[in-house]
Amino acid sequence: MISVSGLAKTFTLHNQGGAVIEVMRDAALDVAPGECVGLTGPSGAGKSTLMRMIWGNYLAAAGRIEVAGLDVARAAPREIIALRRATLGYVSQFLRVVPRVPTLDVVAEPLMVLGVDEAAAHDRARALLARLNIPQTLWSLSPTTFSGGEQQRVNIARGFAHEYPVMLLDEPTASLDAANREVVLELIEEAKARGAAILGIFHDVAARERVCDRTVDVAAFTPEPA
Amino acid sequence: MTPLLSVRHLTKTYGRHIGCADVSFDLYPGEVMGIVGESGSGKSTLLNCMAGHMAPDSGAVIFDTRAEGPKDTVSMSEPERRMLGRTDWAFVHQHARDGLRMGVSAGGNVGERLMAVGARNYAQIRETATDWLGRVEIDTGRIDDRPSTFSGGMQQRLQIARNLVTGPRLVFMDEPTGGLDVSVQARLLDLLRGLVRQMGLSAVIVTHDLAVVRLLADRLMVMKDGRVVETGLTDQVLDDPQHGYTQLLVSSVLQV
Numbered sequence: 001m002i003s004v005s006g007l008a009k010t011f012t013l014h015n016q017g018g019a020v021i022e023v024m025r026d027a028a029l030d031v032a033p034g035e036c037v038g039l040t041g042p043s044g045a046g047k048s049t050l051m052r053m054i055w056g057n058y059l060a061a062a063g064r065i066e067v068a069g070l071d072v073a074r075a076a077p078r079e080i081i082a083l084r085r086a087t088l089g090y091v092s093q094f095l096r097v098v099p100r101v102p103t104l105d106v107v108a109e110p111l112m113v114l115g116v117d118e119a120a121a122h123d124r125a126r127a128l129l130a131r132l133n134i135p136q137t138l139w140s141l142s143p144t145t146f147s148g149g150e151q152q153r154v155n156i157a158r159g160f161a162h163e164y165p166v167m168l169l170d171e172p173t174a175s176l177d178a179a180n181r182e183v184v185l186e187l188i189e190e191a192k193a194r195g196a197a198i199l200g201i202f203h204d205v206a207a208r209e210r211v212c213d214r215t216v217d218v219a220a221f222t223p224e225p226a
Numbered sequence: 227m228t229p230l231l232s233v234r235h236l237t238k239t240y241g242r243h244i245g246c247a248d249v250s251f252d253l254y255p256g257e258v259m260g261i262v263g264e265s266g267s268g269k270s271t272l273l274n275c276m277a278g279h280m281a282p283d284s285g286a287v288i289f290d291t292r293a294e295g296p297k298d299t300v301s302m303s304e305p306e307r308r309m310l311g312r313t314d315w316a317f318v319h320q321h322a323r324d325g326l327r328m329g330v331s332a333g334g335n336v337g338e339r340l341m342a343v344g345a346r347n348y349a350q351i352r353e354t355a356t357d358w359l360g361r362v363e364i365d366t367g368r369i370d371d372r373p374s375t376f377s378g379g380m381q382q383r384l385q386i387a388r389n390l391v392t393g394p395r396l397v398f399m400d401e402p403t404g405g406l407d408v409s410v411q412a413r414l415l416d417l418l419r420g421l422v423r424q425m426g427l428s429a430v431i432v433t434h435d436l437a438v439v440r441l442l443a444d445r446l447m448v449m450k451d452g453r454v455v456e457t458g459l460t461d462q463v464l465d466d467p468q469h470g471y472t473q474l475l476v477s478s479v480l481q482v
Contacts, residue, residue: 014470015477057461059468077445077459078254098419098441099412113423 001166001197002031002054007063007073007221009049023049027063027221029199033165036188036198038212041219047201050218051168054199055090056080067166085113089164091172095143095155103129103146104139107157114162121161128157132183149175160187167191169200173207185211228290230255230396230428231276236285238275244452245271249285251447251457255395258422258429260443260460262436262475268452269432270400276430277317277398278307289314289396312342316389320401322381326373326388332359333369335388343392358387362417379410383417390421397429403438415441436479440464448472 007027013019024046031037039047052058053072054065060073068087070079084090089110097106107125112118129139132153138146143154152175159167169188173181181204188211191198202208208215229252238245246268253259261269274280276287278299286298289310299307311317319325326335336355337345345351352369359366362383364376373381382402389397402418403411419442422429433439439446439460446463448456448471456469467473 011466012468014473052465056459057465059458059462059466077462078257080459081257081444096440098416100409101416 001033001068002029002199003064003066004029004050004054005064007050007053007065008061009046009053009058010061022223024218024221025223027218029216031166031197031199033195033197034192035214036192036200036212038208038215039199039201040208040215040217045218045222047218048170050221051090051170051199051201055088055168056084085110086162087165089159089162089167091156091159091167091169093152093170093174095151095158097143099144100142102140103134103143103154106143106154107161110158110162124161125157128160129154131187132157133180149177149180152176153180156184156187160191163191163194163196165196167196167198169198169202171201171203173202173204181207227254228296229253229288230257230290231430232286232288232296233276234286234288236272236275236282236287238271238280238282244268246275246449247452249454251454253396253428253430255428256426257445258427258431258443259445259447260439261430261432261447261449262434262439263449264434264475267449269449271452272449273398273400273430273432277315278311279317312339313392314395316392316394316397318382318385318389318397318399318402320404322373322378322385325385326381328372328374331370331372332364332376332384335373335384336391339388339391354391355387358391359384361421362387363413377410379406379414382406382410382414386414386417386421390425390427393425395428397427399429399431399433401433401435402431403435404433411438418442436464436476448475 005028009024011021027050039050041047049058053060054067056072063073065072067083070083072080104122104125107129108121111121111124134150134153143151156172172184176184185207231253234250236249237247249272263269275282282300287300288296289299291297299310333352333355336358337351340351340354356366356369359369364380364383373384376384403414431442443460446458446460447454448463450471456463456472463472464476467476
């Protein structure tokens with residue numbers, strides 16, 4: 001479901017003398033349906049960069065990024081928008097929402113965008129929020145004032161609301177207590193069981209060993225210093 | 227799929243000064259495009275040329291009309307263009323008073339646009355107007371009050387109701403959240419997002435607020451000195467800007 005090959009990334013800093021920084025060269029990986037692959041490597045090796053290129057918010061300098069048959073590196077914006085709506089999910093480390101929108105609506109939104117009716121979308125959102133131990137008293141409030149761990153759980157609930165065939169998970173268990181970490185790992189296992197292809201970054205080694213079928217070390221894609 | 231709007235080589239100059247130059251893009255049904263740039267970058271000139279408020283020097287603005295399919299709105303007759311402006315197009319001004327009739331009641335402001343497209347049944351018009359005031363979260367008890375008695379945020383929501391009541395397919399917005407308190411902005415953003423989703427609207431939003439486009443727009447166009455310097459998915463342009471000017475724009479935003 002994900003097939004990356006010959007992928008390269010450079011940043012050109014026009015306001016700092018036009019410096020060109022090459023951060024990745026010849027990256028390649030594949031993720032099959034029902035499989036979870038973990039990205040490993042030291043900080044700054046490019047785990048998040050690789051993930052963002054697959055999501056499409058970082059442009060590739062060269063190479064192919066196939067997600068469910070679409071080459072994200074060459075696709076038109078509207079093709080990527082459609083891919084993100086129905087096929088490709090992303091749980092980032094940060095929750096980005098319109099202020100003042102209730103948590104329940106934040107979680108239900110990905111389903112509403114797909115045309116699921118409000119009652120069904122809210123039912124699914126309520127089930128996920130309850131499972132992730134967000135107190136019901138908070139559901140009608142905006143998550144912008146929640147604690148870091150609560151925001152992370154709302155973010156996860158939102159990311160799992162729709163059953164995406166392909167998922168990107170950036171540190172989904174970070175800043176969670178043992179009980180909630182367990183819930184997230186179960187959600188990942190359930191997604192695998194229904195056939196989702198998952199690519200994740202897990203600094204939590206025990207979590208990685210439990211859900212990942214194999215790992216890819218991104219240090220192998222770091223360009224040799226010239 | 228046929229684009230709802232195709233802009234081709236649109237150019238407008240003011241004497242020797244460039245308003246906007248050689249702008250081209252396609253907007254598909256349901257897409258929201260943001261146009262950002264600093265004051266004087268030509269984004270409002272571009273919006274006004276697209277919406278038919280200003281005649282471009284050259285170029286085409288091709289709209290996929292319901293009756294006749296894609297048609298250049300620049301070369302169509304004035305009455306035809308004005309009809310589009312009342313039916314399939316809507317224009318939300320930065321200052322609500324530019325888009326409202328301040329001497330007419332709130333209900334009248336909404337009903338007027340319905341009457342312009344042929345509605346004549348008073349009870350039905352009032353019912354629709356009441357429904358729309360509710361949708362934009364204005365107390366329906368204020369239906370007979372003039373907008374001059376409304377707060378800035380309420381006026382802006384009323385302007386949106388007046389624009390959307392006829393079920394347009396394309397909405398042009400010029401700094402729709404400009405000049406409003408941040409808490410009022412948030413409410414307006416949520417409202418606009420919901421309406422865009424429910425009505426399947428396409429929209430072109432001009433703003434200088436990068437946070438607003440990140441939350442509202444699928445795609446982004448960056449303008450400088452009348453020219454488009456960068457286009458792409460909104461989060462791609464903001465997270466991995468390619469042009470020096472965009473890099474400067476993104477890195478100049480104050481973090482809170």
